[in-house]
Amino acid sequence: MTAYDVLAIGNAIVDVIASVDDAFLVRHDLVKGSMELVDAERAEKLYADMPPGVETSGGGAANTAVGVAALGGRAAFLGKVRDDQLGGVFAHDIRAAGVDFEVPAAPAGPPTARCLIVVTPDAERTMNTSLGIAGNIEIADVDEATVAGARVVYCEGFLWDRPQTKDTIRHAMRVAADAGNKVSLTLSDPFCVERHREEFMELIRSSVDVLFANESEITSLYEVAHFDDALQHVRDDCELAFLTRGAAGAVVVSGDEVHVVGAHALGPVVDTTGAGDQFAAGALYGLTAGYDVATCGRLGALAAGEVIAHVGPRPQHDLRELAAPLL
Amino acid sequence: MTAYDVLAIGNAIVDVIASVDDAFLVRHDLVKGSMELVDAERAEKLYADMPPGVETSGGGAANTAVGVAALGGRAAFLGKVRDDQLGGVFAHDIRAAGVDFEVPAAPAGPPTARCLIVVTPDAERTMNTSLGIAGNIEIADVDEATVAGARVVYCEGFLWDRPQTKDTIRHAMRVAADAGNKVSLTLSDPFCVERHREEFMELIRSSVDVLFANESEITSLYEVAHFDDALQHVRDDCELAFLTRGAAGAVVVSGDEVHVVGAHALGPVVDTTGAGDQFAAGALYGLTAGYDVATCGRLGALAAGEVIAHVGPRPQHDLRELAAPLL
Numbered sequence: 001m002t003a004y005d006v007l008a009i010g011n012a013i014v015d016v017i018a019s020v021d022d023a024f025l026v027r028h029d030l031v032k033g034s035m036e037l038v039d040a041e042r043a044e045k046l047y048a049d050m051p052p053g054v055e056t057s058g059g060g061a062a063n064t065a066v067g068v069a070a071l072g073g074r075a076a077f078l079g080k081v082r083d084d085q086l087g088g089v090f091a092h093d094i095r096a097a098g099v100d101f102e103v104p105a106a107p108a109g110p111p112t113a114r115c116l117i118v119v120t121p122d123a124e125r126t127m128n129t130s131l132g133i134a135g136n137i138e139i140a141d142v143d144e145a146t147v148a149g150a151r152v153v154y155c156e157g158f159l160w161d162r163p164q165t166k167d168t169i170r171h172a173m174r175v176a177a178d179a180g181n182k183v184s185l186t187l188s189d190p191f192c193v194e195r196h197r198e199e200f201m202e203l204i205r206s207s208v209d210v211l212f213a214n215e216s217e218i219t220s221l222y223e224v225a226h227f228d229d230a231l232q233h234v235r236d237d238c239e240l241a242f243l244t245r246g247a248a249g250a251v252v253v254s255g256d257e258v259h260v261v262g263a264h265a266l267g268p269v270v271d272t273t274g275a276g277d278q279f280a281a282g283a284l285y286g287l288t289a290g291y292d293v294a295t296c297g298r299l300g301a302l303a304a305g306e307v308i309a310h311v312g313p314r315p316q317h318d319l320r321e322l323a324a325p326l327l
Numbered sequence: 328m329t330a331y332d333v334l335a336i337g338n339a340i341v342d343v344i345a346s347v348d349d350a351f352l353v354r355h356d357l358v359k360g361s362m363e364l365v366d367a368e369r370a371e372k373l374y375a376d377m378p379p380g381v382e383t384s385g386g387g388a389a390n391t392a393v394g395v396a397a398l399g400g401r402a403a404f405l406g407k408v409r410d411d412q413l414g415g416v417f418a419h420d421i422r423a424a425g426v427d428f429e430v431p432a433a434p435a436g437p438p439t440a441r442c443l444i445v446v447t448p449d450a451e452r453t454m455n456t457s458l459g460i461a462g463n464i465e466i467a468d469v470d471e472a473t474v475a476g477a478r479v480v481y482c483e484g485f486l487w488d489r490p491q492t493k494d495t496i497r498h499a500m501r502v503a504a505d506a507g508n509k510v511s512l513t514l515s516d517p518f519c520v521e522r523h524r525e526e527f528m529e530l531i532r533s534s535v536d537v538l539f540a541n542e543s544e545i546t547s548l549y550e551v552a553h554f555d556d557a558l559q560h561v562r563d564d565c566e567l568a569f570l571t572r573g574a575a576g577a578v579v580v581s582g583d584e585v586h587v588v589g590a591h592a593l594g595p596v597v598d599t600t601g602a603g604d605q606f607a608a609g610a611l612y613g614l615t616a617g618y619d620v621a622t623c624g625r626l627g628a629l630a631a632g633e634v635i636a637h638v639g640p641r642p643q644h645d646l647r648e649l650a651a652p653l654l
Contacts, residue, residue: 016416052393052420052641055382066379085412085438089343093379111412314379 005288007150010061012079018053057093067281069098135162148179157188184210261297264305274313332615334477337388338461339406345380384420394608396425462489475506484515511537588624591632601640
């Protein structure tokens with residue numbers, strides 16, 4: 001008997017979101033659409049120049065867990081916060097969203113992670129993460145019964161940025177596989193793929209059942225110029241892959257089965273933060289609820305379409321109601 | 328030479344805003360539309376039952392200072408935060424909004440104030456404030472040159488809830504009056520008026536030049552059933568009063584001069600948080616920029632109309648652009 005449909009493992013982060021013009025990116029030498037890890041000093045400098053913001057819980061895998069719960073799935077999150085004010089906010093929000101989060105707040109160490117997100121007028125988000133204690137997930141934080149009791153264990157590529165966390169995730173993936181459960185990975189970010197290409201390649205071939213990647217991540221992984229080239233490669237390497245392409249929709253590929261799914265706009269695009277995370281939420285909910293992979297892709301597009309129509313990385317409308325016509 | 332148009336003195340608070348249904352208010356015995364001071368234990372209980380929220384800088388007088396700056400006025404804020412994460416958020420946001428905030432974060436004492444705001448489907452906000460260090464404004468925190476150099480010193484009634492803060496504000500009001508500047512007060516909340524009616528009455532008659540109150544506050548102050556009765560009283564007691572009435576607009580009264588100003592809707596009402604604060608911002612900007620009191624009332628209605636059309640207590644649109652047709 002499984003206790004959860006999806007256990008998401010990732011960085012526990014509170015987002016600070018503000019609107020800026022493109023000159024802000026130039027001034028601070030930021031690459032639009034990317035995620036950069038920053039130290040405390042650079043974070044301070046960026047924050048000082050940012051306009052007033054709103055704070056809201058984030059973190060890629062945590063957003064996905066919330067999306068799964070919003071669709072009616074049983075979701076848990078594994079990640080690390082300090083016992084500080086932002087740690088309290090993170091823990092409150094994810095639990096209030098119906099996600100189990102049992103890792104106790106650390107009484108010492110670096111502060112809870114914060115991600116400075118600037119949104120440009122074209123709705124693109126550029127992220128600067130001050131990782132703090134989020135990067136310190138230890139093997140001792142992994143409850144093996146929880147991992148073994150989840151149909152899918154979903155991990156974010158960002159976790160590879162800290163060697164210690166990487167070991168923890170490899171351990172969790174082994175526990176999941178031994179229990180006969182599925183292992184899922186998102187590549188998270190094209191620069192993250194640059195940093196860990198070899199390891200990601202090996203991991204996908206050996207341990208990952210369900211892969212999530214956007215167009216720039218998957219082409220970076222295979223070092224190819226065209227999306228279609230990456231698509232042909234991934235068919236050989238992974239049982240099931242969901243490849244997202246922004247406004248161009250998504251492609252679902254599983255061996256000989258290939259589905260092309262349209263984007264699902266719920267309104268004008270306001271803030272793309274969380275688009276990939278919510279796509280994964282819809283698709284993973286669909287998989288664990290027993291739907292075919294094409295429907296899973298459409299559920300992903302729907303959840304992504306909801307989140308980009310408002311500011312903030314987690315659903316604000318009733319996803320179950322929105323998804324009903326698809327099911 | 329004055330350095331500021333408006334110096335606002337008030338509680339430095341970070342708001343936690345979430346949408347709830349009316350049953351939440353019943354369950355927690357909350358009076359819709361009111362502000363209640365809560366201790367840490369009750370705050371914890373309320374927060375645990377609240378849905379996921381967004382955090383955004385607030386505090387009545389601080390919101391007003393931000394509104395004045397958004398209209399092009401020179402604004403400063405005097406209030407107190409700790410050197411914790413939410414204190415950092417508060418200080419960043421108010422400075423990024425163009426308001427001078429020079430009081431250093433306290434290295435010890437209670438945490439930065441937090442206000443749990445629940446918004447019901449009728450857009451009414453109900454507030455529960457965990458006052459923390461915000462209530463500890465001491466006379467030593469008041470820079471007399473700053474007070475003497477502001478055309479208007481604007482204080483919030485909420486400051487009367489802590490005896491120490493009250494002494495500080497009386498001191499600041501004296502410094503302002505001695506410098507020949509205007510003293511302004513908002514009654515803040517009907518229950519706040521209940522708690523301090525006698526003192527507010529004495530203060531208005533002796534020290535306040537410009538009064539802000541909504542309908543329930545002003546009728547509570549004079550213990551009268553009808554708005555018009557309160558209106559007749561206030562004419563005798565105060566040089567200039569702005570009395571707001573929600574969707575029914577506002578009345579500006581200065582001796583024999585009375586103006587009735589319509590509400591200025593910018594769209595459907597989403598969240599009334601900050602309506603009174605932004606009304607005051609518009610009116611005080613108008614006064615210090617030399618406009619007649621009727622125009623000041625219309626500027627207040629405009630700024631209030633902007634803030635209730637979105638979630639959050641501070642302006643999100645360009646107030647200068649919106650106000651231009653009125654000036």
